[in-house]
Amino acid sequence: MIEPVIRFKDVSKAFQRPDGRGDFVAVDKLSFEIAKGEIVAVLGKTGCGKSTMFNIVAGLTEASSGEARVVGHDPFREFEFFRGKIGIVFQGDRLMPWRTALDNVMLGLQILDTDPKQAEATARQWMTRLGLAGHENDYPHALSGGMRQRVSIARTFAVDPEILLCDEPFSALDEMTARDLRAEFVRLVRQSNKTAVFITHQLGEAMEIGDRVLVFHRPARIAYETRLTGADETHRKQAHDAIMQVLAVDPTPAKAAP
Amino acid sequence: MTNSRTVRALQATAGMIVLAAIWQIMSMIFPPFLFPPVPEIVARTIEVLTTGSLLFDVLLTAWRIFGGLFGAFILGGILAMIIGQSKTAENFIAPVLTFFQGIPALSWVVFAIIWFHGIEFRVLFIMVMTTLPAFTFQILDAFRSMSKDLFEMTMSFRPRKWTLFRFLIVPTIVPGILTAWKVNLGNAARVVVVAELVGATGGVGYQLLRQQQLFDMAGAMAWTLQLVLFVLVVQQTINAIEAWALRYRAVSERAM
Numbered sequence: 001m002i003e004p005v006i007r008f009k010d011v012s013k014a015f016q017r018p019d020g021r022g023d024f025v026a027v028d029k030l031s032f033e034i035a036k037g038e039i040v041a042v043l044g045k046t047g048c049g050k051s052t053m054f055n056i057v058a059g060l061t062e063a064s065s066g067e068a069r070v071v072g073h074d075p076f077r078e079f080e081f082f083r084g085k086i087g088i089v090f091q092g093d094r095l096m097p098w099r100t101a102l103d104n105v106m107l108g109l110q111i112l113d114t115d116p117k118q119a120e121a122t123a124r125q126w127m128t129r130l131g132l133a134g135h136e137n138d139y140p141h142a143l144s145g146g147m148r149q150r151v152s153i154a155r156t157f158a159v160d161p162e163i164l165l166c167d168e169p170f171s172a173l174d175e176m177t178a179r180d181l182r183a184e185f186v187r188l189v190r191q192s193n194k195t196a197v198f199i200t201h202q203l204g205e206a207m208e209i210g211d212r213v214l215v216f217h218r219p220a221r222i223a224y225e226t227r228l229t230g231a232d233e234t235h236r237k238q239a240h241d242a243i244m245q246v247l248a249v250d251p252t253p254a255k256a257a258p
Numbered sequence: 259m260t261n262s263r264t265v266r267a268l269q270a271t272a273g274m275i276v277l278a279a280i281w282q283i284m285s286m287i288f289p290p291f292l293f294p295p296v297p298e299i300v301a302r303t304i305e306v307l308t309t310g311s312l313l314f315d316v317l318l319t320a321w322r323i324f325g326g327l328f329g330a331f332i333l334g335g336i337l338a339m340i341i342g343q344s345k346t347a348e349n350f351i352a353p354v355l356t357f358f359q360g361i362p363a364l365s366w367v368v369f370a371i372i373w374f375h376g377i378e379f380r381v382l383f384i385m386v387m388t389t390l391p392a393f394t395f396q397i398l399d400a401f402r403s404m405s406k407d408l409f410e411m412t413m414s415f416r417p418r419k420w421t422l423f424r425f426l427i428v429p430t431i432v433p434g435i436l437t438a439w440k441v442n443l444g445n446a447a448r449v450v451v452v453a454e455l456v457g458a459t460g461g462v463g464y465q466l467l468r469q470q471q472l473f474d475m476a477g478a479m480a481w482t483l484q485l486v487l488f489v490l491v492v493q494q495t496i497n498a499i500e501a502w503a504l505r506y507r508a509v510s511e512r513a514m
Contacts, residue, residue, distance in 0.1 A: 060410055083416040094411040098429045098506045111415040111425065139506040159415065 003072055004033035005163060005195045006057060011066035013052050013220075026052040028219040029066065039189055039196045041210030043203060043243065049220025050199045054167050057197060058088055070163065084112050087161030089169040089185075093148040095140040101151050102127065102136035108159040126154040130184070146177035153181070157188060164189060164196040170205070182208060203243055207236065215246050294476035302480035312465075316484045319454065319462040322378075323446045323488075326385020327439065333386065334393030334438075341394070342401040355391040363388045363449045364456075371457045381461075384453045389442045396441070400434020401427065436500045440493060447489045 013027040026049040034040050044050050055061035056068050059075030059082055068074065073081050087108075095104045102123055109119035127133060130150040140148055149169060156164065169185075170178035186209055189196050200206050206213050207228060215224040224246040226239040278296050285293040306312040337355070341348040366387045370380040404427065412426045454463025462485050469477035 058414060059416075060413060079416055086414070088411070088414040090407070090411060092407060094407050096408060096426075096429065098504075107412075107425065108415045111412070111417045111421050141506070 005036050005038075005071055006032075006034040006197065007067070007069045008032050008053075008056075009067040009069075011053075011056065011063045011068050013049075013056060013061065014064045025219045027056070027063070028221050030221050031066075032214060032222060032225075034195060034197065036195055037193045039186070039198060039209060039211045041198045041200060041206035041213045042216060043200055043206040043213055043247075044216030044220070045218070045247065046201055048216045048218040050201075050216055051167055053216075053220050054165055054197070054199055058086060058165055084108075084159050085161055086163045086165060087156040087159055089153055089156050089164065089166040091168045091171060093140070093145075093152040095148055095151055095155075097140050100137050100139055101132060101143065101147075104140070104151050105154045105158055108155055112159060122158050123154070126158045127151075129188075130154045145173055146181065149173060149181060153185060153188075157192075160192075162194065164194050166196065166198045168200055171200070171202070178205075185209075203240065203247070206243075207240060213239070213243065215243055217246075291473060291475055294479065298476045299479045299483070302476045303483045306480050306484055315461050315465050316488065318460050319450055319485065320488055322381045322385065322454075322461065323443070323450050325382055326450070327389060327442055327446050329382060329386045330389040330393045330442070331435075331439070334390050335397050335435075337390075337394045338397035338401055341398055351394075355394055358387060359391040361387075363452055367453050367456050370453070377458050380457050381450065381453045384457075385446055385449060388449045389446055392442055392445070393438050396434055396438035397431055400431040403434070404430045432503055433500075436496060436503065440496050443489060443492055443496070447485055451485065 008030050010029045010031055011027055012025065012029055014023040014025045016022075017024050028049075030053060042050050042053070052061065056063050057070060057075060059070075059079055062076040068076075070082065070086065075082055075086070095101075096107065099107065102120070105123035105127055106119050109122060110116075114122070124133075124136065127136060130153060132147060132150055132154065135143060135147065140151070143151065149172075153169070166185075170181050173181065182205065198206070198209050200209075211229045212225065212227045214222050217223040224243060226242070228236065228239065231239065281293060282296045285295045287293075290298075306316065337351060341351055363384065366384045370383050374380045374383060408426060408430075412422060417425065450461070451463040451466065454461040455467050456463075458464050462481050465481045466478055469475075469481060
């Protein structure tokens with residue numbers, strides 16, 4: 001049996017409330033598996049625990065209980081093991097304002113001790129692929145929102161990670177720009193056969209990107225799951241309606257988790 | 259932008275000319291030992307700058323200011339990093355630094371004279387002790403204002419500690435460091451004069467003491483101006499470094 005790239009088994013995560021009134025459960029006995037080369041869209045309302053699940057996969061947060069494994073390793077405890085293996089595209093572009101666009105794209109390569117000439121060549125190549133040629137020496141404040149997000153995508157792809165984690169990367173962009181970038185992103189992921197987890201709160205985006213869609217209820221647990229690979233229009237329509245119904249009964253209140 | 263710079267420079271010059279004019283009028287009303295004429299002060303100032311033995315005193319003071327500030331900066335930087343990463347360390351160190359902040363510069367001068375023999379070490383000690391708390395707290399503030407988003411983004415590449423320090427922490431705290439240098443420079447210039455006035459045999463403070471004993475107001479003004487000029491030159495240098503280091507910052511035209 002092939003080991004899944006990402007495996008969650010009964011993973012829970014609780015945070016202490018700032019006011020000291022007990023714990024806040026963000027993830028509750030969450031279990032799922034993601035195979036190599038799969039693009040999985042995780043859909044849910046704001047505050048349902050998607051980002052906490054994301055941070056556990058990224059190794060930025062430790063699960064309170066259960067077993068979270070990425071390529072068979074603990075992403076939090078074996079932090080060093082994942083150097084260059086996991087790439088993250090965040091909700092905001094998170095560019096370093098003191099670095100030029102080129103230097104921002106080179107950041108991951110520099111952290112991974114890539115030869116400087118090789119790092120610059122790779123960064124320039126990715127900037128060109130993402131339509132950023134000519135903006136290498138621009139500082140982030142001089143770039144538009146779409147361009148800044150392209151720089152952040154280039155920064156992630158430049159290190160050639162095996163696994164891509166994307167936390168609503170296009171949610172702050174206008175629909176036209178977001179649509180273009182989404183298409184570009186999916187093309188790049190498929191070309192390189194990477195495994196990707198794509199978090200979103202937009203149903204259309206989830207269905208456009210995902211081979212599979214996981215719908216979360218709060219606290220993060222799977223309320224619905226559907227595979228869209230090779231699905232015809234009828235199946236897509238049924239999945240769409242079913243997801244709408246699942247989201248409608250989600251008890252998640254309209255506020256962010258503390 | 260060049261025009262606004264020129265206007266600002268002209269306005270600053272105009273302010274100084276008005277001040278000099280008022281002083282000159284005072285010198286016509288009061289005796290010269292109270293308000294010496296401006297040309298005499300200028301002549302004495304130039305004399306200090308062009309006479310080797312006198313200039314040595316100015317450079318000695320400048321060296322003491324830099325030495326003290328540099329020592330406090332290094333020590334303050336280390337303390338800020340330790341405090342920034344450990345709540346326990348903060349609980350131990352922060353109250354001590356706050357306590358030090360409450361001790362007047364003159365008290366440190368007295369302590370230094372009682373404790374130490376070497377003049378240079380005394381001055382260095384006074385400078386470090388009076389500027390250390392401000393350096394530490396300002397660098398600590400800059401460290402704590404580090405963006406959580408940028409920290410998480412950098413951590414997603416799994417950097418080693420030194421890489422994290424070089425790529426994220428240093429650029430984050432640079433604006434705070436530059437502000438700390440600008441603020442502490444003025445303080446240091448004041449403290450060094452007090453230290454030299456009481457416990458040194460050379461430097462601007464020592465020369466000021468001599469002018470007071472000689473009742474030489476023009477000399478006192480000339481030596482004071484040395485210190486003012488020194489602070490202005492260093493402030494402008496720091497401003498230039500700041501403009502270069504923070505050139506990435508977007509500036510609204512409204513803010514010009």
